[in-house]
Structures are given as C-alpha cells and as structure tokens.
Amino acid sequence: MVATLVGRDNYAAVSASTDPARPRYTRVSGRGLVKTYGPTRALAGVDVDFRAGEVTVVEGPNGSGKSTLLGLLSLLVRPSRGTLTFGEHDARTNGTLLRGTVGVLAHAALVYPDLSALESLALTAELYGLGAVEATERVASLRQRFELGSFAERAARTYSRGQLQRLAIARTLLHRPELVLLDEPSTGLDKASTARLVDAVAEERARGAIVIVVTHDVGFADAIATRRLRLDRGRVEEGS
Amino acid sequence: MSLLSSSLAIAKKDLTIELRTREITVSTGFFALLIAALTSLSFFVDDTLSRNVAPGVLYVTVAFSAVLAISRSWAREREQDAMRALLVAPIPRLAIYVGKAISTLAFLVFVELLLVPLVAILYHVDFADVLGRLVAILGLATLGIVLSGTLFGAMTVKTSARDLMLSVVLFPLITPVLLGAVVATRELLGHNDAEVIAWLKILLAYDVVVGLAAGVVFDALVSE
Numbered sequence A: 001m002v003a004t005l006v007g008r009d010n011y012a013a014v015s016a017s018t019d020p021a022r023p024r025y026t027r028v029s030g031r032g033l034v035k036t037y038g039p040t041r042a043l044a045g046v047d048v049d050f051r052a053g054e055v056t057v058v059e060g061p062n063g064s065g066k067s068t069l070l071g072l073l074s075l076l077v078r079p080s081r082g083t084l085t086f087g088e089h090d091a092r093t094n095g096t097l098l099r100g101t102v103g104v105l106a107h108a109a110l111v112y113p114d115l116s117a118l119e120s121l122a123l124t125a126e127l128y129g130l131g132a133v134e135a136t137e138r139v140a141s142l143r144q145r146f147e148l149g150s151f152a153e154r155a156a157r158t159y160s161r162g163q164l165q166r167l168a169i170a171r172t173l174l175h176r177p178e179l180v181l182l183d184e185p186s187t188g189l190d191k192a193s194t195a196r197l198v199d200a201v202a203e204e205r206a207r208g209a210i211v212i213v214v215t216h217d218v219g220f221a222d223a224i225a226t227r228r229l230r231l232d233r234g235r236v237e238e239g240s
Numbered sequence B: 001m002s003l004l005s006s007s008l009a010i011a012k013k014d015l016t017i018e019l020r021t022r023e024i025t026v027s028t029g030f031f032a033l034l035i036a037a038l039t040s041l042s043f044f045v046d047d048t049l050s051r052n053v054a055p056g057v058l059y060v061t062v063a064f065s066a067v068l069a070i071s072r073s074w075a076r077e078r079e080q081d082a083m084r085a086l087l088v089a090p091i092p093r094l095a096i097y098v099g100k101a102i103s104t105l106a107f108l109v110f111v112e113l114l115l116v117p118l119v120a121i122l123y124h125v126d127f128a129d130v131l132g133r134l135v136a137i138l139g140l141a142t143l144g145i146v147l148s149g150t151l152f153g154a155m156t157v158k159t160s161a162r163d164l165m166l167s168v169v170l171f172p173l174i175t176p177v178l179l180g181a182v183v184a185t186r187e188l189l190g191h192n193d194a195e196v197i198a199w200l201k202i203l204l205a206y207d208v209v210v211g212l213a214a215g216v217v218f219d220a221l222v223s224e
Helices: A066-073 A095-099 A117-127 A132-145 A161-173 A191-207 A218-224 B003-021 B023-043 B047-087 B093-122 B128-157 B162-189 B193-222
Strands: A027-037 A040-051 A055-059 A081-086 A102-105 A179-183 A210-214 A227-232
Touching: A027 A066, A040 A066, A040 A081, A040 A210, A055 A066, A055 A218, A066 A179, A066 A210, A102 A161, A117 A132, A117 A161, A117 B003, A132 A161, A161 A179, A161 A191, A179 A191, A191 A210, A191 A218, A210 A218, B003 B023, B003 B047, B003 B093, B023 B047, B023 B093, B047 B093, B047 B128, B047 B162, B093 B128, B093 B193, B128 B162, B128 B193, B162 B193
Parallel strands: A055 A210, A055 A227, A102 A179, A179 A210
Antiparallel strands: A027 A040, A027 A081
C-alpha cells in the first residue's frame, strides 16, 4: 500500500467514501451518558444531540468532561451508563463498524514517529479499508491542502509541532468521516495553517459531516462554531 | 477490515519501522549473543556437562530477549499515543494483538537464527542431527512466550512501571514453557524421542490455551 501511494500522479476524483457497507447517519445522540473512573464522575448524565452540517464547539473548564465526551463519541471509551446512537446504530453493538465513520484528532498526533507522513496516511487508509484509487486521491488532496509536500517523505520524528499537527489533521480527515472529533486542533498551527483548518472545517460541514470541536482558542472557535455546548462538572449547562 | 488483513497491516507497519531503525533486532541480538558468550565462559566444563547446560542457556536467553523485544515493540505504540489510532480504527481489536505477535515473533526468529548456531559452537553441541525437532521445540516455545508476552505487553502501554510489570507478570506465566522447552531439548540431545514428543504436546497445549485466552480477554485489556 505504501508503495502504491507514493509517487503516483494520476489521481482519480472520488467525491465520497465508496464503501457501501459503511453506515450513514445524520445525527449522533447520547442519552443519560455517565462515565465514572473509580470515585470520579467525569460525566454525570449528559443528554446531547449532534446533527449533520453543524459545527459544535464544546466549552468548559478543565475537568468538565470535554475529553471524556470526545472519548465516548470516538467509541474508545465505553459509557458506565446511558446510550449512544449514531443514527439508527447503537454504539454498543456496532462499535467496530461505526469506528470507520469517525475521525479523531487527539492531543497527541496518533502517528508513528519512525514513519513518514505518506506512510502514516497509507497505513490509515489501509486500516479504514479505503481502496487504492480513493486512498491515492485523498492523500494527494490532503497533502496539498495541509502543505505536507515539503516534509511528507521524512520520518515524523523530525517534524515541528505545527507540521505534526497538520499531519494529524490530514490523518483525521483521510477517510471522509461522518463524525469529525477535533480536540484542540489549532494547537501549534501558525496563522496560515489555522486559516486552512478553518476552511477545512467549513468544507467538512458543507459535506454534511457532524463536526465537534474542543478548543480554548477563542478566535478559532468564533470562526468555525455554528453551535456551542458548555459542560461543567460533567453536566451540560442549561441554555447551551 | 478482516482480522487477517488488519493483523498483517499492523505487522507490516512494525516490520517497516524495524527495517528502518533496526532498534529491536540489534539490541536484542547483541544482548542474546552476550549472554550466550558469557555463560559459556562460566559453565563450560566438558562436552557431557555442556550438553546438559546448553538447553537452559538457550531458553533463558530467548526469554530475556523476548522481554526486551516485547517491551520495545509496545513502547512504539506509546509514542504520540499511536496505540489510540489503532483502537479507534474499524478493525477487530484482536488484530492489534495478532499483528504485534507476528512482528515480535519475526524479531525473535531473527535473534534465534544467530543464537542457536552460537550456542552449538560454544557448547560443542551438534544440533544438525536433530534440527527438525529442535525447530519444533524452539518454535512452539517462542510462540508461547510471544503469545503471553504480547498479551501482557499491551497492558504496559497504559501503566507507569512498565518494564517491572511486564517482568513480574510474564516470567511466572511463561515458566511452563521454559521448563517444557529446556527438558524437551535436553531429552532431544539424549535421543529420548518419547519424552520429546510428550513435551512437544505440552508446549502445543500451552500455545493453544494462551492463544484462546488472548482472544477472549485482549479487547477488555485494551479498552477504557
């Protein structure tokens, strides 16, 4: 796969993920979501709905449950109580299938430092079941959009913080996820890269993706948010 | 994505990184060769005694090398939280286990290709006549160590006292493999075929049990 992706220049245009088995949905809903870690209640009964075409910025102080909420939505963390549904699909019974529809950007880059950007993207494409043509087109497109070209063939260990973040964003969006989860996506980015990220978020929204962003960057939040959700001590604050 | 194809993708990723860095094979290989050389200086008395000592040296070296390789292999999943990328991917969680086990097995086979001839030379043991059965014993033992080590190595991704925990948990668990492999190899060199076959069955049973147990518990072990 790595060899297939590197160096090919006849990219076929593919407008959306072509996997017919991939679940489609326009709403993600959580009901009574509780998550406890020992005696600590990270989420204390949260009811939330996220719809396609919305960019929801989740706000709240440290320890309010923002990262835990993203963990549940990324299907990495199981709720202690409550239900999470992706359209008609229950997260408890369709976890593996649904994970293919979610793009996750975390604090760390989630890439292997000894692989290059192209190799990391190729691995992601392989794990998400993208066909060779679609993978090649997506890698080329994201390489251009996030300007990975100058360092894409070097090991990620040599990247600056901003370059690593750009690779991480490209990895998150590679498989055209239905649900895009971005945890502090503007961290380490310069002005131009942040502007490209704002455009990318707007494109994801226009494509019909559900975008959920946790950020403390007020300017970035103002530029992308269509809705705000405030968490405090594991609960959704009234009026948000 | 199927269990097989995603396992192979993960194994291929580990092998690609290793081919680039040579970190695990070089450090583990030198470590194994050093143990074999040092112990031969201490333990070599005569050909008869050395034939009894050689199997112990061989499997103790393999066990220590395995811990080193497993620890380093899982450490790669900690950097940049790369393990999370595998956990959020639409692949069976078991594929992470199988993929890591395949690559670790490959690293150890490479080390054993260096180690076995060296042990044969240093301890004056002729493995040529019994090579097929030695490969069977060594293969089943290495597989057992890798299956156990990979399972508990996954726990080290999230814990702080990683190497300590891996050693404390793993060595008691692989004691049956080490005992079985040492005795089977000793009997092999003594041409006691019935004993060898009996121990081979025990090693096979161990591998099957650990493999099945891993299939059941791995998902829970890596889930939050």
